[in-house]
Amino acid sequence: MAEDRFSGTSSYIATDDLMMAVNAAVTLERPILVKGEPGTGKTQLAIEVASALGRPLHEWHIKSTTKAQQGLYEYDAVARLRDSQLGDDRVHDIGNYIVRGKVWEAFESEQQPVLLIDEIDKADIEFPNDLLQELDRMEFFVYETKQLVKARHRPIIVITSNNEKELPDAFLRRCFFHYIKFPDKDTMARIVDVHFPKLKKDLLREALEAFYKVRDVRGLKKKPSTSELLDWIKLLLAEDIPPEALRGSDSRKAIPPLHGALLKNEQDVHLFEQLVFLDRRTNPQ
Amino acid sequence: MLIPFFYMLREGGMKTSITELLTLLEAMKKGLAGQSVDDFYFLARASLVKDEADLDRFDRIFGAYFKGVQDSLADLTQELPEDWLRHQAELMLSEEERAKIEAMGGFEELMKALQERLDEQDERHEGGNRWIGTAGTSPFGAYGYNPEGVRMGQEGSRNRSAVKVWDKREYRNLDDSVELGTRNIKIALRKLRKFAREGAADQLDLDDTIDKTARNAGLLDIRMVPERHNAVKVLLCLDIGGSMDDHVRVCEEMFSAARTEFKHLEYFYFHNFVYENLWKDNRRRRSEKTPTLDITHKYASDYKLIFVGDATMSPYEIVYAGGSVEHWNEEPGAVWIKRLLNTYPKAVWLNPEPQQRWDYTPSTKLVRELMDDRMYPLTIAGLDEAIKTLH
Numbered sequence: 001m002a003e004d005r006f007s008g009t010s011s012y013i014a015t016d017d018l019m020m021a022v023n024a025a026v027t028l029e030r031p032i033l034v035k036g037e038p039g040t041g042k043t044q045l046a047i048e049v050a051s052a053l054g055r056p057l058h059e060w061h062i063k064s065t066t067k068a069q070q071g072l073y074e075y076d077a078v079a080r081l082r083d084s085q086l087g088d089d090r091v092h093d094i095g096n097y098i099v100r101g102k103v104w105e106a107f108e109s110e111q112q113p114v115l116l117i118d119e120i121d122k123a124d125i126e127f128p129n130d131l132l133q134e135l136d137r138m139e140f141f142v143y144e145t146k147q148l149v150k151a152r153h154r155p156i157i158v159i160t161s162n163n164e165k166e167l168p169d170a171f172l173r174r175c176f177f178h179y180i181k182f183p184d185k186d187t188m189a190r191i192v193d194v195h196f197p198k199l200k201k202d203l204l205r206e207a208l209e210a211f212y213k214v215r216d217v218r219g220l221k222k223k224p225s226t227s228e229l230l231d232w233i234k235l236l237l238a239e240d241i242p243p244e245a246l247r248g249s250d251s252r253k254a255i256p257p258l259h260g261a262l263l264k265n266e267q268d269v270h271l272f273e274q275l276v277f278l279d280r281r282t283n284p285q
Numbered sequence: 286m287l288i289p290f291f292y293m294l295r296e297g298g299m300k301t302s303i304t305e306l307l308t309l310l311e312a313m314k315k316g317l318a319g320q321s322v323d324d325f326y327f328l329a330r331a332s333l334v335k336d337e338a339d340l341d342r343f344d345r346i347f348g349a350y351f352k353g354v355q356d357s358l359a360d361l362t363q364e365l366p367e368d369w370l371r372h373q374a375e376l377m378l379s380e381e382e383r384a385k386i387e388a389m390g391g392f393e394e395l396m397k398a399l400q401e402r403l404d405e406q407d408e409r410h411e412g413g414n415r416w417i418g419t420a421g422t423s424p425f426g427a428y429g430y431n432p433e434g435v436r437m438g439q440e441g442s443r444n445r446s447a448v449k450v451w452d453k454r455e456y457r458n459l460d461d462s463v464e465l466g467t468r469n470i471k472i473a474l475r476k477l478r479k480f481a482r483e484g485a486a487d488q489l490d491l492d493d494t495i496d497k498t499a500r501n502a503g504l505l506d507i508r509m510v511p512e513r514h515n516a517v518k519v520l521l522c523l524d525i526g527g528s529m530d531d532h533v534r535v536c537e538e539m540f541s542a543a544r545t546e547f548k549h550l551e552y553f554y555f556h557n558f559v560y561e562n563l564w565k566d567n568r569r570r571r572s573e574k575t576p577t578l579d580i581t582h583k584y585a586s587d588y589k590l591i592f593v594g595d596a597t598m599s600p601y602e603i604v605y606a607g608g609s610v611e612h613w614n615e616e617p618g619a620v621w622i623k624r625l626l627n628t629y630p631k632a633v634w635l636n637p638e639p640q641q642r643w644d645y646t647p648s649t650k651l652v653r654e655l656m657d658d659r660m661y662p663l664t665i666a667g668l669d670e671a672i673k674t675l676h
Contacts, residue, residue, distance in 0.1 A: 020327035024312050035337060065512075078489055078507065085505045125475075164545065172335035173304045179337040 012041065012048040013183075013191045021178035022049060031135055031157035033172070036180030038162060039225030045180075046116035046158035055156065056113045060102035062123045068130030071103040071117075072140050072149075095145050103134060104149055112153035121164040128171040136174055183226060185212065195230055196237070206246035207233055210256045214263070217272055224262040232261040290350050294333065297346045301333050308332045322351075474546045474668070486511050518549040520584055520629065522563065524594030525554045532637035535663055536593055539635070551584060557598045558618035559625065560609055577621055581628040589675045590625060590632035593663065596652040597638065603651050622655050632656070633671040637663040 006022045008014035014022070022045070025032035034042045050057035060071055076097045083091040090096045100108075106115040120128060134140050138151035159175065161167065183191060185208060192204060211232070215223050224232075235258045236246075245257055256262065263269045287306065294301045309332040312318070318325040326347060334343045486509035493508040500506075521543060523536060543550055553563035553575065562574040601608040603618045626632055634652060636643065640662045643649045653660045659674055661667035 016323065017327040017330065020317070020324060021331035024317050024328055024331055027315050027317055028308065028312055030308065032331075033335075081494075081505055081507075169300065169335075173302055175335070176308075176331045177335045178331055179340060 006049055006052050009048045009052045011194050012044060013187060013194060014045075014048075015183075015187060018045075018178055018180065021176050025158075025176045026053070026156050028176075029154040029156070031159055031175045033159045033161060033167075033175040033177050034180060035161050035163055035177070037182060037223070037225050039227035040180045040182065041226060042160040042180060043116065043118050046114055046118075046160075049156065049158065050114035053114070053156075056109055056111060057116065058102050058106040058109070058113055058155070059116045059118060061118045062120055062127070064122050064124075066123045066127070068123075068127050068134075069101075071101040071131070072134065073101050073104055073142060074099045075144050098142060098144060103140075106155045107138065107149055107151040109152065109155070113155045115155040115157045117157065117159045119162060120159050121161040121167070125165055128167050132170060132174065182215075188226070188229070191226060192230070192233060196233055199233065199237070200243070203236070203243040203246075204233075206243040207236065210246045211262070214256065214259075214272065217275060220263075220268050220271065222264050222268065224264075228262055228264075232258060235261050290346075293350055294343070294346055297342055299334070299339050299342060299346075305333050305335075474542055474672070488512050515546075515548060517547060518584070518588040519543065519547045519551070520580075520588040520590045521550060521552040522559065522590070522592045522594075523552065523554050524592075525556060528557075528595055528597050529637075532595060532663070535637050539593060539663065549588075551588070553580065555594070556611055557594070558602050558609070559592075559621050560612075560614045560618055561616070561621065577625065581624065586628050586630065588629055590629035591671075591675075592632070592634040592656075594634065594636065595638045596634065596636055596643075596649040596660070597646050598648045600647050600651055603648060603655070619651075619655060622652075626656070631675050632659065633674055634660040635663045635667065635671060636660055640667075 005019075006014070006026065007019055021032055024030075026049075034045055036042055046059070047057060049055075075094075076099055080091055080094070080097045103115065106113045135157065138154045139148060141148050188208060188211075189204060192199065192208070196204075207229075211224065211229050214220075239258065241257055259269065259272075263272060287310065291301060291306050309329055312328055312332060313325075318328050329347065330340070330343060334340055488510055490508045490510040493510070494506065497506040497508055498504065521540070523540065529536070540552070544552075553565060555563050559577065561577055563577055563580065564574050566573055598610075599608070602610060606615055606617050607613050608617060634656045636649070638646075638649070643653070643660070649660075659671075661671040661674075
């Protein structure tokens with residue numbers, strides 16, 4: 001196990017504390033719960049861990065209607081009823097109508113897999129409690145076939161949450177926890193660098209400057225995040241905007257160009273415009 | 286070595302359990318912590334902290350414990366124990382430096398000035414020459430070069446980057462997340478659920494299918510029904526501003542829990558008491574008002590009405606026309622609340638003030654009478670009671 005160390009990938013910059021949390025989860029074979037602002041790469045983490053360690057990835061995306069049982073298996077009673085009507089031979093074996101869920105798939109994997117349980121907070125408030133036993137013992141019982149499904153290799157489980165609901169203590173006790181904080185300027189420059197290796201230094205500097213300035217505006221409903229910065233830089237490159245255009249302080253239009261990629265609601269845009277207006281009045285050119 | 290640390294975390298108010306301590310020990314046994322303090326800190330944090338709101342607390346306790354300062358569990362920037370400061374200062378000052386302090390007005394003066402600045406300052410500070418922080422010339426802080434300075438924290442670790450990691454206290458502003466404690470409220474609110482089938486038929490109705498199949502001479506006839514949804518309708522009226530400022534947090538929790546729990550939730554704000562207008566956006570309360578009569582006409586009487594307010598005001602605001610503190614009301618608030626209660630027979634008033642204080646406020650007694658005693662404290666137990674009444 002010792003050689004299975006995660007240290008970021010060519011397209012994902014992991015900070016030291018994140019690496020430690022992931023490695024602890026991998027070594028002790030416990031789930032890791034990742035929280036953080038939207039757009040800081042929580043879901044991406046599982047994908048990158050799988051690719052860095054060369055493991056198959058199973059993704060289970062949670063919706064408000066998802067039940068814990070669906071991750072394990074579902075019994076398709078309707079199909080069986082239909083087959084019995086049509087006189088199909090398959091009907092005699094109930095196992096034919098057990099549909100495997102993502103967790104089962106991960107448990108059956110030949111190699112130790114990575115299982116992503118994405119946005120666990122979207123589901124019903126009891127959802128995490130229903131998965132306690134499965135995540136702890138890595139096994140579950142199929143009542144229809146009287147079969148015990150046990151993980152061949154305990155999967156590396158990455159769970160993400162956006163904090164829409166608080167998770168139960170019993171569930172949290174079983175996980176490692178990491179809060180992805182918003183990257184500082186140096187880390188951000190490295191992140192942008194792995195995504196846009198050929199980006200000009202001055203454009204990067206100006207873009208980051210403008211970006212952090214927007215983020216620092218008090219009272220924004222939704223602060224722009226890493227993924228929005230990357231989208232914005234992509235747009236800037238596509239439109240071929242020169243670095244000078246980003247320098248808010250001396251340009252007449254102090255709102256960054258293509259700000260639609262950064263500010264996602266009209267109240268924020270409005271607030272930002274007002275602040276820029278005030279700023280220009282107090283510091284006339 | 287970690288057991289005292291574990292107890293310190295618990296004393297510091299974290300809900301760390303034995304399971305988590307054992308996990309940490311297991312990880313250390315596997316050599317994950319390595320040789321560096323940084324690694325150990327990251328590992329301890331990932332295994333012992335389960336909520337970002339606790340990260341700051343953990344950083345402080347970790348810093349305090351591993352610097353051997355055992356008695357600084359209180360908030361370091363807000364309530365520095367004076368004894369500790371004095372102790373620290375005396376430990377670190379040489380005879381010569383102490384003489385200089387005497388020159389500056391003595392230790393008492395210095396401590397007084399420090400207390401004043403602590404009161405003014407509310408964030409970490411680096412550089413500069415006034416605020417308490419690091420690397421400055423203020424008399425207070427660390428790494429400074431003012432001889433009469435009081436050094437605070439992090440002695441002897443200037444060249445180890447590790448200490449800085451938790452000393453940054455980057456997680457400070459997460460400490461007051463609104464989502465705290467809403468789980469309990471949600472669990473309580475669940476009892477108010479009333480399920481009804483609405484929308485697209487996407488679930489198999491087993492009983493009906495069997496029944497129809499039997500009638501169909503054994504040929505399968507599948508019947509579907511819509512999924513059950515929480516169909517309870519709630520009209521929430523929140524008191525805002527003034528004396529409610531003390532209760533903002535518990536109200537936010539209540540509101541945040543209610544919002545996710547009920548599909549049909551309408552909310553309005555009022556100030557102190559309900560009159561002819563309520564509003565939805567507190568910032569635009571002057572311009573965008575909703576007449577109370579419109580509300581009673583728009584939302585049918587199957588809505589359950591919940592008031593949240595401290596009911597603490599002058600009794601005139603309830604019983605007299607023109608009693609409102611904000612505007613001239615033609616009719617007294619008591620008339621308006623009667624109208625609302627006539628439309629919505631299922632109603633309760635949740636009061637964030639502690640129940641034992643209710644009897645001392647005449648207006649609270651008055652509101653209780655108007656509500657036919659349906660006033661409950663805004664606690665989990667009170668919420669349970671209130672929901673029983675709403676059923």
